[in-house]
Amino acid sequence: MSLDADTIRRIAMLARIRVGEDEVAKLQGELNGILAWIEQLNEVDTDGVTPLSGASRLALRMREDAVTDGDIRDKVLANAPERIGPDGAFFAVPKVVE
Amino acid sequence: MTYTLEGTTGTWEVVVGLEVHAQVISKAKLFSGAATAFGAEPNTQVSFVDAAFPGMLPVINRECVAQAVRTGLGLNAQINLESRFDRKNYFYADLPAGYQISQYQHPIVGTGVITIDLPDGTSKEIGITRLHLEQDAGKSLHDQHPTKSYIDLNRAGVALMEIVSEPDIRSPEEAGAYLTKLRQILRYLGTCDGNMEEGSMRADVNVSVRKPGEAYRTRCEVKNVNSIRFVMQAVEAEARRQIAVWEEGGEVAQETRLFDSARGTTRSMRSKEHAHDYRYFPDPDLLPLVLDPAWVEGLKAHLPELPDAKAARFMKDYGLPAYDARVLVAEQATADFYEAVAKGRDGKQAANWVMGDFFAALNRTGRSIEESPVSAASLGKLLDLINDATINGRIAKEVFEAMVETGDDPVAIVDAKGLRQVTDTGAIDAAVAEVLAKNADKVAEYRGGKDKLFGFFVGQVMKAMAGKGNPALVNEVLKKQLG
Numbered sequence: 001m002s003l004d005a006d007t008i009r010r011i012a013m014l015a016r017i018r019v020g021e022d023e024v025a026k027l028q029g030e031l032n033g034i035l036a037w038i039e040q041l042n043e044v045d046t047d048g049v050t051p052l053s054g055a056s057r058l059a060l061r062m063r064e065d066a067v068t069d070g071d072i073r074d075k076v077l078a079n080a081p082e083r084i085g086p087d088g089a090f091f092a093v094p095k096v097v098e
Numbered sequence: 099m100t101y102t103l104e105g106t107t108g109t110w111e112v113v114v115g116l117e118v119h120a121q122v123i124s125k126a127k128l129f130s131g132a133a134t135a136f137g138a139e140p141n142t143q144v145s146f147v148d149a150a151f152p153g154m155l156p157v158i159n160r161e162c163v164a165q166a167v168r169t170g171l172g173l174n175a176q177i178n179l180e181s182r183f184d185r186k187n188y189f190y191a192d193l194p195a196g197y198q199i200s201q202y203q204h205p206i207v208g209t210g211v212i213t214i215d216l217p218d219g220t221s222k223e224i225g226i227t228r229l230h231l232e233q234d235a236g237k238s239l240h241d242q243h244p245t246k247s248y249i250d251l252n253r254a255g256v257a258l259m260e261i262v263s264e265p266d267i268r269s270p271e272e273a274g275a276y277l278t279k280l281r282q283i284l285r286y287l288g289t290c291d292g293n294m295e296e297g298s299m300r301a302d303v304n305v306s307v308r309k310p311g312e313a314y315r316t317r318c319e320v321k322n323v324n325s326i327r328f329v330m331q332a333v334e335a336e337a338r339r340q341i342a343v344w345e346e347g348g349e350v351a352q353e354t355r356l357f358d359s360a361r362g363t364t365r366s367m368r369s370k371e372h373a374h375d376y377r378y379f380p381d382p383d384l385l386p387l388v389l390d391p392a393w394v395e396g397l398k399a400h401l402p403e404l405p406d407a408k409a410a411r412f413m414k415d416y417g418l419p420a421y422d423a424r425v426l427v428a429e430q431a432t433a434d435f436y437e438a439v440a441k442g443r444d445g446k447q448a449a450n451w452v453m454g455d456f457f458a459a460l461n462r463t464g465r466s467i468e469e470s471p472v473s474a475a476s477l478g479k480l481l482d483l484i485n486d487a488t489i490n491g492r493i494a495k496e497v498f499e500a501m502v503e504t505g506d507d508p509v510a511i512v513d514a515k516g517l518r519q520v521t522d523t524g525a526i527d528a529a530v531a532e533v534l535a536k537n538a539d540k541v542a543e544y545r546g547g548k549d550k551l552f553g554f555f556v557g558q559v560m561k562a563m564a565g566k567g568n569p570a571l572v573n574e575v576l577k578k579q580l581g
Contacts, residue, residue, distance in 0.1 A: 014375055016189055059388035065124050065161030068131030069145035076144045076251070089140040090248035093191040095240060 002032055101269030103307070103334075105341045110307045112337040113314060114267035115227075116329070118280060120259045120290035121234065121298035122165045128233055128257035129156030129199065136296055140250040148255035150195035156383055162257040163387065164397055165289040166206050166231050169259055171398050172287045173226050175210025179391060181230075183384040186376045192236035192249050200260075202378045205230035206387065212263075212283070213406060214275040215424055224276050225264030234258050259290065265304065265314065270330035277301060277326045282405050286430055294325050301329050303357075305336040307344070315340075316350045320357050320364050332357040336364045408433055416445025425453055431467045438474035443481055451477060455495065459502045471505040472498070480508040490569050492560070493517050521568045523575065526559075529567065530575045533558045544580060552576070 003011075008028050012019040019027060077083055077091065084092035102109045127134055130147035147154040170177050182204040185197040207229035213221050236254035238247045261280065267273050281292040281299060292299050301324075306317035318340070320332045335357070340350045355364040403411070409423040412433075418426070426436045426449060440448035456477060460470060480497060483489045489497060489512055500511045512518060520526060533555060534541050544551040559572050 010375075014187075014377065058385055060158055060385045062160035062163065063126075063131065063157045065126050065159050066131065067126050067133040069126075069147075070132035070143045072146075073139075073141045073144070076141055076146070076149045082246075084246060085140065085242065085248055090239070090250055091141075091191075092243075092246045093238075093249055095243070095245050095247050096191050096238065 003028055003035070101271065102310075103337055103341060105345050107345050109310060110337070110341050111310055112268060112270075112333065113265050113306045113308060113317070114269075114273050114333055115265035115304040115317075116263045116267065116273060116276060117302040117304070117319075118261045118263075118277070119234075119300045119302075120169075120261060120280075120284055120292070122162050122231075122257035122259055123289055123291060124159055124161045124165060124257055126159055126161075127255040128159055128162050128231065130255055132255065134256050136298075138252055140248075141252060143252040144254065148194070148251055156199065156381075158384070158387065159257065162231065163206070163389070165257070165287075166229060166259055167389070167394055167397050168287050168401060169261070169284065169289045170207030170210065170229055171394075171401055172283050172289075172404055173207070173210035173212060173229070173261070175226055175229065176208035177389070177394055178204065178206055178208055179389045179394070180204070181206040181387045183231075183381045183387070184378045185381050186232075186378055188376060190235065190238075191247060192238045192251070192254065194236070194251065194254060198233050198235065199381055199384070200232035200378075201230035204386075212276065212279055214272060214279050216271065216275055219420065222266075222272065222275075224266045224272070227262040227264050229259055229261045232258050232260055265306075265317075270333040273303070273333050274326050274330045277329060279405070281326075282428060286402055286404050288402075297324065300324055303329055303332050303336070305333055305340070306350070307337050307340045315344075316352050318350065318353055318355050318364075320355045321367065323357050328357060328359050331359070331362055332364060335362055339364060402430075412436075412445075416440050416449070418445055418449055422446075422449045422453065429467070435467055435470075435474045439478045439481070441478075443478060444485070447481060447485075448478075451481065451498075455498050459498075463502065471503075472501045476501060476508055483508055483512060487519060487521065487568060488512065489517055490519050490565075490567070492565055492569075493519065496565070517566060519568050520563055520566050521571060523571060526563070526567055526571050526575050527579075529559050529562045530555075530572070530579050533562055534579060541580065552580075555580070 005024050005028055008024050008031065009019065012027075073089065077088070080091045082092040084090050100111070102111055104110075122128070124134060126132065127145075127148060130145040132145040132148055133143045135143065147156055167177055181201055183199050184202040186200045186202070187197045189196055205228045209228070210226035212224050212226060214224055215221055234253050234256040236249055236251040238249055240247050242248050263276065267276055284290040284299075285292045290299060294300070300322050303320040303323055304317045305320065306315050308315050318336060320336055323329045323332050336355065343350050354367045356367050357364050405427045408427045409420070412418045412423040412426060413420060427433045432452075436448065436452045439452060456470075456472065459472070460467060465471075480494060480501070483497070484491060484494050497508050497511050497517060500506065500515070501508055504511075537555075537558065540551055540554065544555070555576050556569075556572060559576065560567050560569075563572075
């Protein structure tokens with residue numbers, strides 16, 4: 001598998017990372033290098049082996065349905081670049097509207 | 099009847115599939131211990147998991163899983179004992195993690211079926227493709243400030259069930275019937291409150307059109323429609339738009355659209371152009387969800403009786419016609435009320451009273467069945483008073499109105515107002531004789547062949563007896579005296 005320059009631009013756009021035109025070729029080389037390294041796994045014959053979804057064979061642990069968290073608005077908003085509204089109760093972001 | 103739309107090039111069929119997002123009823127969120135209650139102060143029901151702080155680990159809520167399984171069972175669907183969680187990646191201000199934890203290739207519930215009831219009395223089966231669990235996003239308020247959006251994360255992380263139907267729906271009416279039935283089932287199960295105004299149930303409507311006999315054409319998705327009526331309108335509006343595009347020689351492009359309820363039209367959501375590349379991948383924080391078959395069986399054993407089964411039982415046990423049974427099972431509270439009235443009595447008579455005078459009184463006073471001044475027990479007593487001939491049907495209506503007004507017991511009302519039916523033939527004889535004497539001219543006309551006057555005499559006698567005469571006896575005595 002090999003990524004072309006357009007795919008690099010598209011990945012950057014989807015990840016909301018600004019990539020200058022001068023950086024595309026370099027990133028393309030690096031990402032293709034990483035993919036090639038991972039593709040070595042294809043050399044292993046996995047026919048007839050059940051796919052493993054994690055390193056552990058444990059199943060998901062569950063919590064009880066009880067309210068044990070929340071009511072920590074100031075902590076949740078502590079890193080907000082801007083708080084807004086009565087008591088600064090909301091995160092403020094640039095207007096995003098359809 | 100097949101629903102079709104006429105274009106300039108002929109007849110078109112409409113093909114619809116619905117994706118319903120139903121908020122799960124639970125105390126805490128899907129992967130955190132923060133509360134789910136509606137209407138709390140902004141950002142007070144948010145944990146670090148919901149706000150996607152680095153290093154926080156989601157732990158799944160057992161009750162949310164149980165609710166999804168119950169819903170699957172209620173939809174006659176396959177329960178997958180092993181399912182998995184994936185990350186659906188997209189950027190939006192009210193999605194703090196930049197991804198939604200959802201289920202992509204391995205949902206918790208597989209194929210099922212819903213039987214919908216159509217207004218003409220027929221039924222149709224609509225296939226369910228799947229049901230999966232996922233997180234809700236937060237809420238953005240765009241109308242508070244000229245250049246800012248406000249973000250409230252209280253809803254972020256609340257459990258949703260996405261219920262996807264097969265493209266088996268063929269008309270706005272069927273779409274409405276499907277949502278009505280699904281909502282009914284969810285409410286019976288207690289897995290979602292079905293409140294579309296508060297957003298706890300929302301529908302994405304997939305619409306395409308085709309000429310009869312054709313394969314499916316390209317579909318468009320109308321997002322986030324928040325009432326059954328709007329879904330029905332959106333189906334027709336979108337179908338008509340697509341027909342116009344095809345007939346003008348154009349091609350319908352697969353895209354996401356919005357329904358404008360004020361204009362009754364749909365419009366393109368251009369911002370979603372790139373959004374469909376969600377880059378799903380397995381959530382590395384979450385192991386596969388493995389269910390114990392015995393636990394699933396336990397949930398199954400405790401499912402409530404669902405609307406279809408209840409309607410069938412009402413028809414069998416209380417001799418109700420299908421229409422009455424459907425109306426009475428629409429809401430669990432109504433069904434319970436009806437059954438309390440009907441038990442040990444004439445089921446059809448009970449249905450007539452509940453669906454007639456009782457519903458009318460609730461409508462008139464703007465009350466819900468839970469707020470009804472007339473309890474099922476007192477309505478039952480009123481029927482007993484009719485059936486043991488203590489009062490007649492006309493007086494019963496008067497007693498019922500007094501019950502609505504005061505909430506009093508019908509026996510007490512009958513006694514206080516002296517409304518007991520007169521079955522004393524002596525009193526009826528006298529009243530009849532008096533009426534006939536006063537209306538000698540009409541008696542002559544009647545005897546001359548004007549049979550219709552009989553009703554007039556009944557009315558006059560009842561009036562003379564303040565409505566309390568036993569109608570059967572009054573008829574009998576009148577016939578005898580008129581000879």
